[in-house]
Amino acid sequence: MSWTSDPILVVDGLVKRFGGNVAVNQATLEVGRGTIVGLIGINGAGKSTLMNCIAGMYRADEGRVEFDGQNLIGLTPHEIAAAGIGRTFQVPRTFERLTLIDNLMIPMLNRPESEDELIALAEAGLAEVNLHDLKMNNGEELSGGQQKLLELARVMMLEPKLILLDEPFAGVNPTLCTLITDKILQMKEAGISFLLVSHDLTSIYRLSDHIYVLNQGEVICEGGVDDIRDDPKVVEAYLGG
Numbered sequence: 068m069s070w071t072s073d074p075i076l077v078v079d080g081l082v083k084r085f086g087g088n089v090a091v092n093q094a095t096l097e098v099g100r101g102t103i104v105g106l107i108g109i110n111g112a113g114k115s116t117l118m119n120c121i122a123g124m125y126r127a128d129e130g131r132v133e134f135d136g137q138n139l140i141g142l143t144p145h146e147i148a149a150a151g152i153g154r155t156f157q158v159p160r161t162f163e164r165l166t167l168i169d170n171l172m173i174p175m176l177n178r179p180e181s182e183d184e185l186i187a188l189a190e191a192g193l194a195e196v197n198l199h200d201l202k203m204n205n206g207e208e209l210s211g212g213q214q215k216l217l218e219l220a221r222v223m224m225l226e227p228k229l230i231l232l233d234e235p236f237a238g239v240n241p242t243l244c245t246l247i248t249d250k251i252l253q254m255k256e257a258g259i260s261f262l263l264v265s266h267d268l269t270s271i272y273r274l275s276d277h278i279y280v281l282n283q284g285e286v287i288c289e290g291g292v293d294d295i296r297d298d299p300k301v302v303e304a305y306l307g308g
């Protein structure tokens with residue numbers, strides 16, 4: 068039985084191999100509409116690979132991915148983004164030599180609005196993540212945490228229904244972590260769904276409605292925060308090595 072009666076994303080039996088290495092092994096999970104789902108696991112567990120399969124950067128070897136009833140297997144990353152899935156990267160993809168305004172305008176280049184309208188949208192996006200004062204600065208001047216915020220703003224520009232966040236707190240100072248956490252919760256309030264990948268259990272426990280634990284590519288358990296926190300399999304996966 069599934070934990071959610073209204074899944075916006077269904078991943079079923081997903082397998083991704085790199086040569087003989089099975090990075091994702093029969094992974095099955097669901098994201099409920101309007102919820103935050105945490106995906107945890109130690110380094111190398113397969114979290115980013117699973118995310119890359121959902122986003123179309125990698126082609127899954129087996130399995131099914133459905134978003135809002137639509138099959139995503141075989142679609143390009145661009146088509147998947149257009150369908151309503153936004154994503155951030157573990158290592159932020161900042162355009163270092165472009166201003167923050169231009170960084171946000173890149174994903175909107177095909178839109179019908181005038182340039183002035185797009186600039187206004189980009190400025191509003193920067194204000195949302197407290198980066199408006201730096202709008203004419205170049206991407207290379209941002210700290211790691213500020214780059215994570217910029218990615219979040221950039222993803223929001225496309226008005227996604229589901230956002231895949233890969234390690235949004237990694238290398239981010241506590242103040243910016245709080246800002247990112249608040250932003251995620253605000254977006255959830257607005258109806259956006261999240262798949263949140265992190266090895267940082269504190270943030271995951273704070274934010275998640277439901278959690279899946281990945282170990283060597285397999286989902287070894289799932290449940291609410293209280294279930295996962297006390298599950299011996301999770302403790303073993305994290306500490307037992």
Ligand SMILES: Nc1ncnc2c1ncn2[C@@H]1O[C@H](COP(=O)(O)OP(=O)(O)O)[C@@H](O)[C@H]1O
Nearest residue numbers: 085088090108109110111112113114115116117
């Ligand atoms: N592009 C790739 N080519 C070959 N192996 C990869 C590639 N990406 C990931 N892997 C392997 O897949 C496994 C899972 O990696 P990854 O998904 O990055 O884990 P996580 O994000 O949980 O730290 C690891 O063994 C890793 O070495």
Ligand SMILES: [Mg+2]
Nearest residue numbers: 114115116157
């Ligand atoms: Mg990763």
